[in-house]
Amino acid sequence: MNRFGTRFSVTTFGESHGQAIGCVVDGVPAGLEIDESYIQNELDKRKPGTTKFATQRKESDKVQILSGVFNGVSTGAPIALAIFNENQKSNDYENIKSLFRPAHADFTYFKKYGIRDYRGGGRSSARETAARVAAGAIAKKLLEKFGIKVKSGIFAIGGVEALDVDFEYAPISEIFALDKTKEEAQKEAVLRAKEAGDSVGGCVFVKISNAPFGLGEPLYDKLDAALGGALMGINGVKAVEIGEGVNASKLRGSQNNDQMDEKGFLSNHAGGILGGISTGMDIDLKIHFKPTPSIFIEQQTQNEQNESVKFSLKGRHDPCIAIRGSVVANAMASLVIADMLLLNAACTLENLKKIYSKQ
Amino acid sequence: MNRFGTRFSVTTFGESHGQAIGCVVDGVPAGLEIDESYIQNELDKRKPGTTKFATQRKESDKVQILSGVFNGVSTGAPIALAIFNENQKSNDYENIKSLFRPAHADFTYFKKYGIRDYRGGGRSSARETAARVAAGAIAKKLLEKFGIKVKSGIFAIGGVEALDVDFEYAPISEIFALDKTKEEAQKEAVLRAKEAGDSVGGCVFVKISNAPFGLGEPLYDKLDAALGGALMGINGVKAVEIGEGVNASKLRGSQNNDQMDEKGFLSNHAGGILGGISTGMDIDLKIHFKPTPSIFIEQQTQNEQNESVKFSLKGRHDPCIAIRGSVVANAMASLVIADMLLLNAACTLENLKKIYSKQ
């Protein structure tokens, strides 16, 4: 249940204010160069505290490789990664320890398990996504070997949508904006919400380029099903679209079908996936994040004794989780593609012959 | 890969024009009354050939229970269901056997496997969804025992959206319309497309009522991730929304958060899921289907020899797959909930004590 993926799999652990968070990445093919600095670099992209558009909380998030890498190369053994927590201010949570913050998982964890780690949301905290990003870094390293690129950025914030997308611009934008001409309006949407003690939702665009065709294992590990599940499982995601997405439901077949000529597809409404298998075209995904549930405006809720209570949150919170969510979505998409790359390897007798012929 | 679910699992098999399609449903708790007529009844909902809004192809789709039921009751053994195919007109496919129909899986199956069953799409045919519906019927039977209802219907066709939804009306509408006042306009959208030799997309709404809280296994079998993956994996689905869905990305936290009083939630923007676990409120899902890829208008495509060719489809096809898709989405959602019901059973020591105390 805390494991993701079939062949390239990740098992994560850790709570927001526990001793450490981390993961075990299993199934990494032997022979891949892996070093901590590369993983750290990915982690730093989601690190809070660097701009006014993210929480001011300081987390150094230093990753350690505990196993599975020998002389800088993966050995085929499981790779354990750990990030030890620092300066957890558990006291911040004393005033909310017995009440359920609206739109958080406090209520559901308590009802399911009969016990909850109230400190910063415990296991349900978005802090856990650091483990996903660390694991995703290893997946990206593998994909690079095959020329596959996974890019992401902010498509919209509070309804302010990009008109055009530029994945080269996103990495240098403070909010990972994909459209420079909309960046200011998007930033303003964040800051206006923040000033009001409120938060705002946003939409992330992930593009996977140069994926080989054949990825996706029909019928129940289809590529779109796997991506859909992986992305919908990120904290705060409420909708996932592939290719034309929601719009496909409004079109006619003659508009939505991607015709072909001798060179290949003439359009990409499908978003790179047909029948759950990659077509070789770009895989285009839109991921919609709800606004951060943590807001400073007074709210009404229930406590563990079923009483109605009013309260105001304290502390430091992201005004728009979609921004850092862009890094997490990128990692999850990378993990799915890496898994599919491995799963597809044995799908034909022809492939097996390539591997076993030499012995 | 052709298996869905963890504890309440379904393994499906079969091609459009093969000998049979079917499934093995594993993990069904012993002691559940199951009879063929109940399963047949669910299957009949997706049966083609009954209205002008669906394909005129005749498939009697008679299901047989091959195992796992003794004296009308499940025994805990796997339940195999088979639907033998009749009157497969493979000849219909002679003219397209070496070309890739646009927006179909012909191209990707051929590239992945190096071979494809071109008759009606083979494994990638929507015909396989009959197996899902049959399995879903068993799941629904289990859910009924706990008062859980899974309802579905057409929310929109070609952009014509319901203003209000009435899940009691859908079963008596020829197109499973949820809004009687929009039904005519939605039917017209289908018929206009059909007359033009074209097809049209649509949106299905699934509502799960009376689910207990606690369903969903964080962090990688979250209820929303499981539903998202299951629904995105249905043929032709390009987007899935939960609760506010896409709209959540446009809202502020103060608008989207569901506050509570002593009786419970005051709203349900979350769509019944927080932190990947059911809240006890209705679980609301929107599933967006692309238009049927099979259209009669001439199209351009590639053949297996990489040549550009023009062609026109023949035969009988659904003008709007969302309509029958509504039954399939219902089945998939039912399977997810049944699985989660079983998975959740062992999540606390308290629960285990209820089971093992008597022995």
Added chain:
Amino acid sequence: MNRFGTRFSVTTFGESHGQAIGCVVDGVPAGLEIDESYIQNELDKRKPGTTKFATQRKESDKVQILSGVFNGVSTGAPIALAIFNENQKSNDYENIKSLFRPAHADFTYFKKYGIRDYRGGGRSSARETAARVAAGAIAKKLLEKFGIKVKSGIFAIGGVEALDVDFEYAPISEIFALDKTKEEAQKEAVLRAKEAGDSVGGCVFVKISNAPFGLGEPLYDKLDAALGGALMGINGVKAVEIGEGVNASKLRGSQNNDQMDEKGFLSNHAGGILGGISTGMDIDLKIHFKPTPSIFIEQQTQNEQNESVKFSLKGRHDPCIAIRGSVVANAMASLVIADMLLLNAACTLENLKKIYSKQ
């Protein structure tokens, strides 16, 4: 739970006296020639009613391929196999329907599920092993492509052990005897037991030759663990040995270690597996079957009302399940090796490059 294997997987279904038994074989690489006669041939090896050393029950056991094969070749889709039951004499079981036959699964199924299909043991019947053998035939077909041979035969019956083993002789022996010089004594052990209304245990030897090195996924899908689990799960198996087996616990390291020279191993005490990975040497397995629990001597047991009762079995039963068990063990070993062949394919970056370089 009714699924075996990870990548080359089999889901079985069916009861002794139900409508059909069968399986869905998933993960078969596309491009493998498969025909019913080949599968039938394997099935016929375990068919009862042909000699006085097996039950005289007649089961024609005709297998049908329901899916996954097109023009005689696997397509990558799941392959469903069904064997419809004939002439089930359920009446034979009226006298035992409410009592628990000693050493059968009657008691445990009833206690676990609260219901049981008493007709011939229902799901727990050895008849289910026909589905394993059918699936194993496909696995063997795959292994043949890589020169891997899985051979089996009777090593001992009732303590009468082979002194030498000849896997070429076994197929032509009525009892699959591996040692022609011991065959008569082994046959006599069976017949003496049979004449006394009793049964006798036996030991099967399985040898896997020409397996490539590298098979086995440490640490929890080790080749020996997978084989051990698969073989111990066959009806009536009470012990599994690999290489030196039980004897290894009596040896010293200097006796048991397999030394090497420049050409390879100088001995094979390990039975072809080190660290859970194949060494390239023969994989040697001994599987110990208990005597058939069905005997004609009067026995004492409990009934469903917890009363002590005496009874005598009627009908036709194998006097020694190890004989037909030899075919089943062969199939299970083949399935494990096929699965490992697929799993190993993606274990190094080097292997992945062989597959994805061409695209």
Added chain:
Amino acid sequence: MNRFGTRFSVTTFGESHGQAIGCVVDGVPAGLEIDESYIQNELDKRKPGTTKFATQRKESDKVQILSGVFNGVSTGAPIALAIFNENQKSNDYENIKSLFRPAHADFTYFKKYGIRDYRGGGRSSARETAARVAAGAIAKKLLEKFGIKVKSGIFAIGGVEALDVDFEYAPISEIFALDKTKEEAQKEAVLRAKEAGDSVGGCVFVKISNAPFGLGEPLYDKLDAALGGALMGINGVKAVEIGEGVNASKLRGSQNNDQMDEKGFLSNHAGGILGGISTGMDIDLKIHFKPTPSIFIEQQTQNEQNESVKFSLKGRHDPCIAIRGSVVANAMASLVIADMLLLNAACTLENLKKIYSKQ
């Protein structure tokens, strides 16, 4: 692949001479008291360096709980355990870094992965079993709540077998001997081998008492299959027996069948399992370990350049791995039973009603 178990699952990581070894235990029901000292206590049983019958290597093996426990109680979140390595003398392995120690996994890891961590066997080292024992401690804690006991000890060493077994004596014996009258002879077998620079094999007996009936998920997660696989996967195990084990293959049905009266079974040749499901009787397992492959006598082997070489091992090694293996086998059996306890929870409608009736 580095994950064991289905619902109560363990993912392990770490190499002999890496930074840390550890595991993530997932699926632990919420509400179980867990503390480090209890886990440490189990670990200390397998700790080397305490007697002359085990290696003199010092490993303090201090376990840390990194997640999943809050206020001393499990929360339902994954429990990560880590043991950081100390004083790894990698230099000890310089002389063997390019050769394959006989009966070790050096050869197979190198052939499979193309790279190996030669320091102490890396991932294939028995040191990894510390993670199994730590995870097993949590499983045992759960089993205790239901009165289930898992006991183990040494049955035989070098062929010197116990005549009688006393599981109360084993914990106070330096070699975990089950038969006090044979202890001296068994110790002598170890010391004689040790003095000769050699090693010796042994047999462990595990007894699981008071298991409820119903454990085991037929047909491919049968209790005997699961135990067989789990135990065969322990480093150095070459045979596993259940109940009568090997001897069952020599008996007649009338000798081996366990008859019943109104109070229950009159004997237990089955070893507590029928049809893959627990009968409520003691579950009896014998696990045969090969002699330690590390011996000091000069041996011949191959190096990575395929040359024949002679060498002598240095360092400190267990003269008989069965002794500490007794603790590991106990842990693995405990993990299997815990998993089955969870899996069985949802097997009947009756059980589900007990859980969901109250909501």
